Amino acid sequence: MSGVVSVRDGLNELSRLAPKGYALALRIQYQSALKLEVTYGREWAEHYGRNSYALCDPVISWGLGCEGVVRWSELVDYPDPHDVIGQARRFGLLYGMAVSCGCQESRTIGGFARADREFTDGEMERVAEVVRALHELTRPPRSLTEAQRTALRLVAGGCRYSQAAAELRISESAFKARLKAARERLLARTTTEAIARAREHNLL
Structure with missing residues (x-):
């Protein structure tokens, strides 16, 4: 059981687990996320957006094709023509992991960073558990009053x-x-x- 009872609680826990920040796109449909949360430093976020790196980010490429968890350092088989991961390191995002869950029609993808060391297996498991809980919490409502x-x-x-x-x-x-x-x-x-x-x- 995740113990995540609200979207805000889940996002707060992800901030604790990823001290250098994260980017989480919840329920991507038609190339747009239902909710996008980015807590990376402003300089990296602006550099990333200005250069449209989402179009060539190996984390996103992996997340669109796979479900599960992976360390950024394990994405060696994914093209990175603009050295997005290498550039992230220059902004202090030295170690990272990614999570992907949900069906192709409503996929959730997140990238999470640290500056001090690789994420442990236990930390990766917890991040993935929180992301899956957020994916469920953001299921589109079937009705309004x-x-x-x-x-x-x-x-x-x-x-x-x-x-x-x-x-x-x-x-x-x-x-x-x-x-x-x-x-x-x-x-x-x-x-x-x-x-x-x-x-x-x-x-x-």
Whole structure:
């Protein structure tokens, strides 16, 4: 049993297990992750993004084709034309591991780093256990409450919050609470994102 009861708890534990940071793409579908969490240092994250290394990262290549856990040092058979792993070392990510789980249509992939030593087998097993728990916790919802659906529909239809609250005969703060609950259920940062995800999962 993982003991992970919330997404935030799981991400906090991964921060403890990977002291030099991590990048975790939860439930990749259509080349986009449901949730992307990156805690690597800002300089490396910006360098990685600026050079579009996701397109040639051996960790991602491995994760798309395999399930399980692997140390970065074991990825010698995977092409690394831009020396992504070598460059990561120059930014202090000296040792790393990767985890991949889930079906091809909804894959979760993560890379995790240390500066002092290789991850032990026990640490790798725990990281993988937490990642699998997060993969399950972020399974798309099969439903929203009627109140949540109505709130999202009104905003999607162009209503301002005060307008929508008046139409439902509730306070504006109660209306905002419904939107917040819908965002949390859909793992969306904004209401616009929540509306898009609800439509994607045929919940509106």
